Amino acid sequence: MSPMIQRTRIKLYAALCVAGLLGLAAREMEFGPTVNLQRDIVILNDGIADEAMLAMLKEFLHRRFSLPVRVEKNPLDLSVAARPKRHQWELRELLAAVLARVRGQGRCVLLTPKDTFTLDMNWSTGIARCDGAAAVVSICRLDPAFWSEAQDRALHYKRVRKIVLHELGHTFGQRGHCEDWACAIHGSGSIGEIDKTGDDYCKRCNALAHTAVAGIRGKL
Numbered sequence: 382m383s384p385m386i387q388r389t390r391i392k393l394y395a396a397l398c399v400a401g402l403l404g405l406a407a408r409e410m411e412f413g414p415t416v417n418l419q420r421d422i423v424i425l426n427d428g429i430a431d432e433a434m435l436a437m438l439k440e441f442l443h444r445r446f447s448l449p450v451r452v453e454k455n456p457l458d459l460s461v462a463a464r465p466k467r468h469q470w471e472l473r474e475l476l477a478a479v480l481a482r483v484r485g486q487g488r489c490v491l492l493t494p495k496d497t498f499t500l501d502m503n504w505s506t507g508i509a510r511c512d513g514a515a516a517v518v519s520i521c522r523l524d525p526a527f528w529s530e531a532q533d534r535a536l537h538y539k540r541v542r543k544i545v546l547h548e549l550g551h552t553f554g555q556r557g558h559c560e561d562w563a564c565a566i567h568g569s570g571s572i573g574e575i576d577k578t579g580d581d582y583c584k585r586c587n588a589l590a591h592t593a594v595a596g597i598r599g600k601l
């Protein structure tokens with residue numbers, strides 16, 4: 382990708398986050414009785430067969446935020462977001478499908494193996510509603526094997542953790558992107574930039590996430 386395309390993509394990421402503020406009508410998602418949408422981080426598994434990845438993410442998020450983490454099979458019909466001609470799925474429509482089924486204070490991450498894009502981007506790995514209830518993360522292009530590179534499960538998992546942290550950061554109130562490359566909230570326009578970006582929040586972004594998580598705990 383050219384630098385110009387990368388810059389455009391980074392700007393678009395920020396624009397999408399702001400667009401998410403417009404909001405959609407929310408209804409309660411039909412989950413099992415053990416799920417508390419006001420408290421839990423819910424991973425909606427959209428057909429990912431890699432149980433080890435799901436277990437890794439569940440344990441990582443629980444340790445990172447000290448909130449219950451539930452992995453649920455995705456019950457949503459996402460067909461509206463399909464773009465068969467390009468063999469991809471549209472991120473804003475995936476996000477809208479999740480938002481339409483969750484209450485405002487939940488933290489619901491649709492984790493999908495689908496190849497995703499939005500607007501004029503060739504691809505994009507994630508989207509979130511800023512200060513909101515939902516995010517979408519595609520694991521598809523985070524897999525080195527997608528790029529015909531050697532299998533590297535550790536690298537794939539590391540990228541997945543990083544993007545989930547990034548998108549959750551937006552749900553915790555992060556509207557723009559951090560300028561610190563060492564911070565997971567830094568914008569990325571390529572796989573190389575994702576790898577260059579840090580694994581966790583910087584001090585400032587962590588404070589924002591901490592405040593949001595404390596607010597969730599305070600309502601329990």
Ligand SMILES: [Zn+2]
Pocket residue numbers: 394395398547551557558568
């Ligand atoms: Zn972002």
Ligand SMILES: [Zn+2]
Pocket residue numbers: 559560561564565566567582583584585586587
């Ligand atoms: Zn930061």
